[in-house]
Amino acid sequence: MKTLTVSIVTPDGPVYESDVEMVSAKAQSGELGILPGHIPMVAPLQIGAVRLKKGGNTELVAVSGGFLEVRPDKVTILAQAAEKASDIDVERAKAAKERAERRLQAKQDDIDFKRAELALKRAMNRINVYEGRI
CATH class of the missing domain: 1.20.5.440 (ATP synthase delta/epsilon subunit, C-terminal domain)
Known part of the structure; x- marks a missing residue:
């Protein structure tokens, strides 16, 4: 199965980096689903969960706004704050x-x-x- 590289970065440093099969996020314009080969785009994000599907599992990352940049083989999320579900207090x-x-x-x-x-x-x-x- 094809994958794309996802990087979630905050001012404090990287939060997540991995190859995934699909990314879902809440943009200001609505819900986005991104698969490998997606057209390039940039979108502002809402406060919400980023869902990362990989190998039949879904990982969640809480983001507090920011921007999503999509290229055919890479998604970069520049967030004001972000935490993996396992890191949340x-x-x-x-x-x-x-x-x-x-x-x-x-x-x-x-x-x-x-x-x-x-x-x-x-x-x-x-x-x-x-x-x-x-």
Whole structure:
């Protein structure tokens, strides 16, 4: 079976590098499925899970936005933050979710609601990836 090389990189360094059969990710324009030989493109990513299919298994990586660059034999994801499911500290993610929910419920004038909403989305994404729910 044909494969393509996937690299997921953050400002802190590489998170994932492997050959896979298919990549699925949430772009701003919708869900993308990428197979070997895909046309070249660049797309901004939403907060979500990147699914990497290889040998009948699916690996998940939580990404917090960024960009996806596709070439016929390589996919590069430049993410603001990314974690493999096995590397996620789920207790920390649950604590972040609770903090964001408290901020959103507080209804105070000094709360930045957009920032709290994004924090909640990132925490929920990390929890869902850790638990294998996407």
